[in-house]
Amino acid sequence: MTEARDGRMAAAPNGALVRRLARIGAIVCALTGLAFGLLAWGIGRPDIADLAWTAGVIPVLVILVGEIVVSLRQGNFGLDIVAALAMLAALLVGETLAAAVVALMYAGGQALEAFAEGRAGREMTALLDRVPKHATRYRDGALETVPIAAIVPGDRLLIHLGDVLPVDGTVAGAALLDQSALTGESLPVARSDGETAMSGASNVGAAFDLVAGESAARSTYAGIVRMVEEAARAKAPMARLADRYALGFMAVTIALSLGAWLLSGDAVRAVAVLVVATPCPLILAVPVAIVAGMSRAAGRGVLVKGGGALETLGRIDTLVVDKTGTLTHGIATVTRIVASKGWDEAEILRLAASLDQLSQHAIARALVAEAHRRDLVLVMPQEGREVAGEGVEGTIDGRAMLVGGRQHVASALAPDELAALDAAVPAGALIVALVVEGRLAGLILMQDGLRDGVGATLARMRALGVGRIVLATGDRRDVALAVTGDLGLDAVAADLVPQDKVALVGREKAGGSVMMVGDGVNDAPALVAADLGVAMGVEGAAASAEAADIILLRDGLDGLADAMAIARRSRRIALQSVVVGLGLSGLGMLAAAAGYLAPVQGALLQELIDVAVILNALRALRPA
Template identity: 45%
Template sequence: MTWWRGRSPAVFFVASAVLLAGGAIAAVSGADAVSRALWVAATVLGLGLSLLWTVRSVAERRASVDVIAVLALAGALWVGEEFAGAMVTLMLASGRLLEDRAAARADRELRLLVERTPRTARRRTGDRVDGIPVEAVSPGDVLVVGTGEVVPVDGRLLATGTFDESALTGEPMPVERPSGDDVRSGVVNAGPPVDLVATSSASESTYANVVRLVEQAQATSAPFVRTADRFAVLFVPLTLVLAGLAWALAGSPVRAVAVLVVATPCPLLLAAPVAIMSGLSRASRIGVVVKGGAALEALAAGEVVLFDKTGTLTHGRPELASVVTAPGAPPAQDVLRLAASLNQVSPHPLASALVGAARRRDLDLELPTGVREVHGYGLEGLVGDVVVRLGKARWIVGDDDPTWLRQVRRRAALDGCLTVFVAVAGRPAGAFLLEDPVRPDAPRMLAALKEVGIRRTVLLTGDRADIAETVGRIVGVDAVLADRDPADKLAAIRDESAAARTIMVGDGVNDAPALAAAGVGVALAARGATASSEAADVVLTVDRVDAIADAILIARRSRRIALEAVLVGMGLSLVAMLAAAAGLLPPAAGAVLQEGIDVLAIGIALRALLPSRLHSVPMSQEDVATARRLRSGHDVAIAAVEQIRTVADDLRTRDCRLEPVRTLLSRLEEDLIPHERDDEEELMPLVARALGGAATATMRRTHAEIEHQVSRLHRLLDGIDPEHVAPEDVTELRRLLYGLYAVCRLHNSQEEEGAFALVPAGPSPTRRSGRRRAPG
């Protein structure tokens, strides 16, 4: 029975084709009795299966147009139109085979995914490497991944590695990831063996989640709910009435059979599912798993989009915003290097922020020794021969409340930052301020949603109002609803759904109820399994939210093409029905004509597979390489921008020292200004090619402003007597430095959103040599 279920559509198609062709050969050879017998056999085969499908639909209380096929086949036998019956059988068989092939292809893709799932891992313990079941891996284990092996669980690299990430992102080119970078399970090590620290278990890893999502999508979308069922209530009675009228007017059942033959609704049975399935396939190529045709159509119909904030419009993981050093502490770069070295062996999410920031600044990290975690306080260990401690303020500073600590707390409260404090050699060394930055592709995504016809966008978050309003202004939503718990989110979605069809986008566990309540739930699952991905109708497996707009564009195009195929196919069928009712189209000719209509309708539907305009901007490999190279300098120089603020903060009106300002000026003139000129020569043409020349206007203006402010700083310092620095000189220096800091921060955001957000997912190249450059 299993063999038959898997091959029955192919057997049905081959049998019907052989019987039809055999009958045709016999007819040409003059063996009329044989030809009629073969065509009758084909008609009886189609009649029996159509009757079975109709009974099944009635048992499931589902409207179906299979009854038309039953009547057409039975009528063909009754009036002696065996050829027409055989043609109708072939149409039905080809439709079933097409559906089966599409489902088989999806099953094959799922099977390949499952077969790639890692079963074992190699765990390093000292100098030993042991093979263990992947289920035995725990966060914090050090794993070895050999050349050509699949990464078994999500982890953090302890050395630079090269990976084939096509299974998750579709990006065909190998990606180089530096030491300290996060790598997802399911990618293949395309370089030498590497070590990584596991940050998740196997069941919670990214690849396991992708397999579950595809399984869920296939279970939802197969068998396909045929679009014909929606029209059956009207189409079946219309066909029967027209056939009855034709019989009554002609006084012969032949015309009625001709009407039934051309009424066989293959454009509905085939064309619409082909277009919808093509849309599902195209969406999956850009990293969007849509759980079935119903979800695709609902996505296409959406009018209002609601977003969670954390992890959706923001990165959802902390990034280093600034380093504040304590009086007498080592320089900020040394403090960060020591802290990041210690954090290399920690699976904590905050550890990734410090390690990543250190790598972007080209700091040389050492593997720590004697690392121990003090529960509830932090982490302690040796970096070289220096004791480094990371954690809460009271564990680092004690019960004192020095001025620098109060400044850190004030800045953290104003900017909505997390703080991690550090001690070096037993003395407080400073603090790290960590923020959750806005995704650089989020503003472009919001603009793209307006272009595809979304009428309203809403930020719906449990975060406090001031932070939510800031994010809302940056990305450009229409409304902000802050301080909402899960129950409040449900109420807000119900209110929006009462007026329009809604799409909810989120990534956290607390988003699951909201995703289930919206018309369509869209979950971001690029970083692993969450309850939201189980509750959602659409899941993004790439870590880019601009894929949402492209998915909606694909869904709307697929729905439009499906409608076009149905209208053209059924419109021609109705014309043919009228011609048959008028006696202009005998059953045999009607069957051949209907086959031609089917081919035309399916051809229209297959347009959904063709490439179409998306909001993602295509870039050449050369432009991608150039952008990533420039991004390296952009990332490294964030430290230079923070130095501007640090120098300004340290200026004192009494006994003011100008040496730090002069050192900063040298760095700006030697690194920042040349980098801005490089951006002007290389990055701006790249952006112009991708988005048009108008997109570079504001960035070019900011380049000029940065160079102007650095020139002003030079002239101001030349005019100040270092032996007699007046209070008004210090005030002017502070004003100029804070202004330059603000312009540089704004310019960094401009380039993130306007240039680097265009680059396909992947890290910036690791810099091996050359001078350190400042941001553009």
């Protein structure tokens, strides 16, 4: 939503319009020239027919040469050069009808490319059309309409029925949101007072207020739009690989063409080889299949930043996955309260949550939320202070208290109480201890459980070709094993800091392509180090989303398994199209070199092959 982005968006339609007009002009010229030439030939005027066919070919050839020059300046070498050679050679030897057929089929192939790309990218480009331009903001007791760029955190916005949320924020009241454009969820989701809502969702219920949490440029939807633009500009490695093959294919074509001419003494055979080797739209089969796969993945709530990421997703060998927030919900819940003699469980939770009101730590927020859920009345502690990452100390009702983990409370407890504390903690549980006046009042046991269906999702990934699954976590090994022990993981690496995760990814890459999935800031370096980085985009850190190649817009990993199946199928279809298309072209070239195909026949045969492989690539749009 920056000026640079606006400039790119403004320039893109102009370039698209020029290309569209050029394609229309090429089709009109080629079709008109071919039709007039056939009419003249039918009335016995072959001289006029040759002129008409030549006149129809030259504009197409000029446009094609211009595109080739631009591509070469950009470092791209494609099979369109073969098409230009075929048209030029056919004109030089007087095979003007063959040249006209090639020109028409080339122009038609460009139109088919535009149709295929437009259909394949429909779901992704639709995001750009939904970007809101203005918002309704409360200011001095009145409402005003402002550009979304003017929104700052803390602004209170009125979201009408049908509005697209312009920024991330907090719901004031209640809201019913359609998040299908972001996550693929078919049903609206309800958001209660104080819950967060993502920009880009649509209000399908009554009007409500939204308190902006981010500026428009930093919100979820703006990031998604930027990623879509990057994806649209990206070119898949398979497409680049196909372009590199073009050099070898052209060398074989020219060698076979010259050999046929030298051995037979007939230049027409050389032209026939060039004509039948003109796979104008053939090479488009790869990007069409890849873009189609990206479109289908977007519909499942998986945003793939580029064709290269989708192609890599289709050949992953090893999955390295974080635990907290990825395999688990990332939010610990209270599973048990152990009260010391003379203490009540509810009172232990009330006092611990009262102290934890001073902290923004995830565990503290979870305790406060649990106390509210149980309708406990909290009080604000006096003389409170937080020891970052460890616990909170303060005074309630004149009694000194502290709440936190074992390390934080250990110095305040007698040896026998510390031993009792250690004995009460089961494997995999997180402990929060409450100490009142130097005595252990009780323990609150918490655990972060696995996401629903995560075991089935990992099993499905194995069925799709992932041979090794490794857990990489900063938690203790006993905690990690207690939570993930039933998942059948191949290895568990625990007590890791960010650099340890990077090193683990590096070691795993020796055995094949590695995909790293994580959600926290500490996962970002490993996401970059992996062949493919995947971030949990619903509640994950912005740093991990920025570093990742793929963003999961739905909560959970099931969408990633869907995207993996889509990627493998798209890659398989693209390879099928290339292998079959080039194989049939090769057979046609041999037949032309032996004199069994005239230039016109070769042109018609090759274009039938090209159309067939592009239609095959479009199968990637349909469910398997």
